Amino acid sequence: MTRADSGADTGPHAAALDEAATTASPVDQITATRALTLDEAYRVQAELLACRHARGEREVGLKLGFTSEAKMAQMGISEVIAGRLTDAMRVADGGTTDRRRFIHPRVEPEIAFRLSGRVEQAGPNADPAEVIDAVAPALEIIDSRYRDFRFTLEDVVADNTSAAGYVTGPWTAFDRAHDITNLGVMLETDGQLADTGSTAAILGDPLRAVAAAVRLATRYGMPLHAGSVVLAGAATAAHWLSAATHVEVTVAELGRATLRTH
Numbered sequence: 001m002t003r004a005d006s007g008a009d010t011g012p013h014a015a016a017l018d019e020a021a022t023t024a025s026p027v028d029q030i031t032a033t034r035a036l037t038l039d040e041a042y043r044v045q046a047e048l049l050a051c052r053h054a055r056g057e058r059e060v061g062l063k064l065g066f067t068s069e070a071k072m073a074q075m076g077i078s079e080v081i082a083g084r085l086t087d088a089m090r091v092a093d094g095g096t097t098d099r100r101r102f103i104h105p106r107v108e109p110e111i112a113f114r115l116s117g118r119v120e121q122a123g124p125n126a127d128p129a130e131v132i133d134a135v136a137p138a139l140e141i142i143d144s145r146y147r148d149f150r151f152t153l154e155d156v157v158a159d160n161t162s163a164a165g166y167v168t169g170p171w172t173a174f175d176r177a178h179d180i181t182n183l184g185v186m187l188e189t190d191g192q193l194a195d196t197g198s199t200a201a202i203l204g205d206p207l208r209a210v211a212a213a214v215r216l217a218t219r220y221g222m223p224l225h226a227g228s229v230v231l232a233g234a235a236t237a238a239h240w241l242s243a244a245t246h247v248e249v250t251v252a253e254l255g256r257a258t259l260r261t262h
């Protein structure tokens, strides 16, 4: 019997990660005390989402992780992963979120896709351009529930890929003739330039992030529907998010999205 089908009880890990998120207090990595396969890690993630469902949260889409080389280098992980977004993680564009809700949050400039109903019929090898309805500039707040923001690939998958919050700016209807493969991305904090990048940093072409989302969603049973949001992953390394900060992302041709912390 392999570890993958050991049937080991992963529920206590999900409960511990959920409590870490709701109390904003870090926990030890799961792999510090037991081996975890990637399939088991996605099972812990699903159990973690069940805790959020029980509190009335609704799944609204997926986020990808490690789609950019800057992030892979920052965290030492080079496999694309997916986590789930819920309505409770959404911050309105220009809205404010409380820094104290998080343990050690970081912010990343991204682009987001909104999917059309065609994704419901699409197979795992769907043409990504076929299932995209609109595109927007976005910010993602990531907050590892693990102490010191350190984890293995399996740990971070179990922890819903550090998903903690997100903002989307204005949506632009997607047109496959609109080339979005190399749009400039700028991250500013309190009016100061913090980082610059390009959408090309996202797997060489952010449409590949949508293809990866569809593939991972099919494999791990994650829901994607008409209106689902896909965060394509960071275009730069992640930046620490302090209290009383104004953060803005600008993506060429798509516009801006902003959030504040207090």
Ligand code: OOG
Pocket: 064, 065, 066, 067, 068, 071, 075, 108, 140, 142, 143, 144, 156, 161, 162, 232, 233, 234
């Ligand atoms: C994992 C999430 C990474 C990205 O855009 O690469 C991620 C983490 O670094 O905590 O969201």
